[in-house]
Amino acid sequence: MCLAIPGKLIEIREENGLKMGTVDINGALTKACLEYVPEIAVGQYTIVHAGFALKIIDEEEAAESLKLWDELIKNGAFDVDGELPPSQIGGLEK
Amino acid sequence: MKFIDEYRDPARARALLGRIRQVARHDWTIMEICGGQTHSILRNGIDQLLPPNVRLVHGPGCPVCVTPLETIDRALCIAAMPETIFTSFGDMLRVPGSGKDLFMARSEGADVRIVFSPLEALQIARDNPEKEVVFLAVGFETTAPANAMAVHQAAREGLGNFSELVSQVMVPPAMRAILSSPDNRVRGFLAAGHVCAVMGYEEYEPVAEEFGVPVVPTGFEPVDLLDGILKTVELLETGKSGVVNAYGRVVSREGNPQARKVMQEVFEVADRPWRGIGVIPQSGLVLREAYARFDAEKRFDVGHIAPQESPLCKSGEVLQGHLKPSDCPAFGRECTPQNPLGATMVSSEGACAAYFRYHRNSV
Ligand code: SF4
Numbered sequence: 001m002c003l004a005i006p007g008k009l010i011e012i013r014e015e016n017g018l019k020m021g022t023v024d025i026n027g028a029l030t031k032a033c034l035e036y037v038p039e040i041a042v043g044q045y046t047i048v049h050a051g052f053a054l055k056i057i058d059e060e061e062a063a064e065s066l067k068l069w070d071e072l073i074k075n076g077a078f079d080v081d082g083e084l085p086p087s088q089i090g091g092l093e094k
Numbered sequence: 095m096k097f098i099d100e101y102r103d104p105a106r107a108r109a110l111l112g113r114i115r116q117v118a119r120h121d122w123t124i125m126e127i128c129g130g131q132t133h134s135i136l137r138n139g140i141d142q143l144l145p146p147n148v149r150l151v152h153g154p155g156c157p158v159c160v161t162p163l164e165t166i167d168r169a170l171c172i173a174a175m176p177e178t179i180f181t182s183f184g185d186m187l188r189v190p191g192s193g194k195d196l197f198m199a200r201s202e203g204a205d206v207r208i209v210f211s212p213l214e215a216l217q218i219a220r221d222n223p224e225k226e227v228v229f230l231a232v233g234f235e236t237t238a239p240a241n242a243m244a245v246h247q248a249a250r251e252g253l254g255n256f257s258e259l260v261s262q263v264m265v266p267p268a269m270r271a272i273l274s275s276p277d278n279r280v281r282g283f284l285a286a287g288h289v290c291a292v293m294g295y296e297e298y299e300p301v302a303e304e305f306g307v308p309v310v311p312t313g314f315e316p317v318d319l320l321d322g323i324l325k326t327v328e329l330l331e332t333g334k335s336g337v338v339n340a341y342g343r344v345v346s347r348e349g350n351p352q353a354r355k356v357m358q359e360v361f362e363v364a365d366r367p368w369r370g371i372g373v374i375p376q377s378g379l380v381l382r383e384a385y386a387r388f389d390a391e392k393r394f395d396v397g398h399i400a401p402q403e404s405p406l407c408k409s410g411e412v413l414q415g416h417l418k419p420s421d422c423p424a425f426g427r428e429c430t431p432q433n434p435l436g437a438t439m440v441s442s443e444g445a446c447a448a449y450f451r452y453h454r455n456s457v
Contacts, residue, residue, distance in 0.1 A: 004236060004288040004291070006095075006096070006097040006098065008096070016220075016247070016251065017247075017250070017251075018213075018243075018247065026095045026098075031211075033211070033213060033240075033243065035243060035352065035356075036239055036243075036350055036352045036353040036356075037350075037352075038352065045096065045097055047288065047291055047344055049236050049237065049240070049288060050183070050210070050211050050212065050233070050236075050237050050240035050241075051210055051211020051212070051213050051214070051240060052211070052239060052240045052243070052353075054236070054239065054288065054291045054292055054350060054353065055291040055292075055344050055345075055350055057097055057343050057344060058342065058343045058344070059343070061342045061343045062097065062100075062342075062343035065342055065343070066100055069106055069109070069110075069321075070106070072109070073105070073106065073109040
C-alpha cells in the first residue's frame with residue numbers, strides 16, 4: 001500500500017471539479033489526482049500514491065546528487081581508508 | 095525507467111557500501127521506519143551486505159500491520175450490513191479480525207470491493223446513490239492526503255452516502271515511543287521518504303534534538319537506502335544528531351503545503367491504538383467535528399466494538415525493533431503467510447512476511 005512510484009505525467013484534465021491526470025508508470029497508465037501538485041506540467045515526473053500525485057520530482061536536484069556520487073566514486077574517495085578524527089567520534093555511544 | 099534505474103546501479107551501490115564499511119567503526123543499530131523500505135532492504139540483500147557492526151531493525155511503518163484489531167472488526171461489522179458497499183485497499187482484505195477477514199466476509203455475500211484510491215470509492219458512491227459506500231481509510235501521512243481529499247470532495251458535492259472508517263497514524267509519535275522505551279536499541283532512523291514527501295522533515299528536527307539521534311529521510315531503491323545508511327552512520331560516528339536529507343529529489347523541509355492544508359482541514363490529531371503496541375498518545379488522525387457526518391464509526395455506531403488481541407503474537411516487539419521476526423518462537427512454525435498469527439505476517443509489507451519470503455530464518 002505504501003509504495004509510491006515515480007511516473008511521467010502525460011495528460012491533464014478535469015473530473016468532478018478536481019484536477020486529474022494520466023501518469024505513465026513504467027508503461028502502465030495510471031489515473032492520478034493532481035490537486036496537491038497544482039503547478040505540474042505534462043512531461044514532469046511525479047510520485048503517485050493511492051491515486052494522488054504527492055510531489056513533483058526535482059530533476060535538477062536528482063542530477064546533481066548523482067553527479068556528486070559519481071565524482072566521489074571516480075576520484076576514489078570511496079576507496080581510500082577514510083579515518084575520522086578520533087576526537088569527534090563516540091558522542092552517541094553508550 | 096527514469097528515477098528508478100539510476101538508483102539500482104550496482105557500481106554506485108558497491109561504492110556506497112564500501113564507504114559504509116570504511117566509516118563504520120562502532121556498533122550501531124539503525125531503524126528503517128517504513129515497511130516498504132524493509133522489503134527493499136531484504137529483497138536487495140542489503141542487510142547481509144552491511145558490515146556486521148551496522149544492524150538494521152525494522153520499524154512500525156506498515157499501516158496494514160498497525161491497524162488495530164478493533165478497526166478490522168468494525169469494518170467486518172459494517173461490511174455485513176445490508177445495502178452497504180465496503181471499499182478498501184486490497185492489502186487490508188486478508189488481515190484477520192478476531193473472527194474472520196474481509197475476504198471471508200465477501201465470500202459470505204458482503205459487497206466488499208478493492209479500490210486503488212479513495213476517489214474510486216467516491217465514484218462508487220456517486221454511481222450507487224441508494225447504497226451506503228464506506229471506505230476503510232487506513233495509513234500513514236502518505237495516505238492521509240488522499241483520504242482527506244475524498245471526504246473534502248464528498249462534502250463539496252454533498253454526497254450523503256459516502257463515509258470513511260478512519261484509522262490514520264503518524265510517524266513522529268511512534269518514533270518518540272520507541273526512543274522512550276527502556277529497551278530501546280535504536281541509535282538512528284531512516285525516515286520514510288514518502289511520508290516526508292507530504293510532511294517534510296521539520297517535524298523530525300525536535301525529535302532528533304530531544305533524543306540526540308540522526309534522522310535521515312531516505313528513498314526506496316537500493317542506492318537510496320545505502321546513501322541513507324551512510325549518512326546515518328557518518329552522523330553517528332562523528333557524534334552528531336539532527337536531520338540530513340538523503341532524498342532531495344522528492345523531500346523538502348516543508349513537504350507538500352497543499353496536501354498538509356487539506357489534511358489539517360479534514361483531520362485532527364487524537365490518541366490512537368497501534369496493533370501490537372497499544373495506545374500511543376496523539377499519534378492518530380480523526381475526522382474533525384465539521385466532517386463528523388462522514389465518520390463511518392458514528393454513522394454505523396460501531397465504536398463500542400473493542401476485541402482483545404491474542405497474547406501469543408510478538409508483533410508489538412517486532413514493530414518496535416526489540417525482536418527480529420526470526421526470534422519469535424512461532425515464526426515459520428505456527429505462523430506463516432498462509433496461516434498468519436499476527437499482522438506483521440499477513441501484510442506483504444510486514445517484517446515477519448519479509449523475513450519469511452526472503453528466507454532470513456536466522457540473522
Ligand atoms: S512470526 Fe507471527 S506470531 Fe511471531 S511476531 Fe511475527 S506475526 Fe507474530
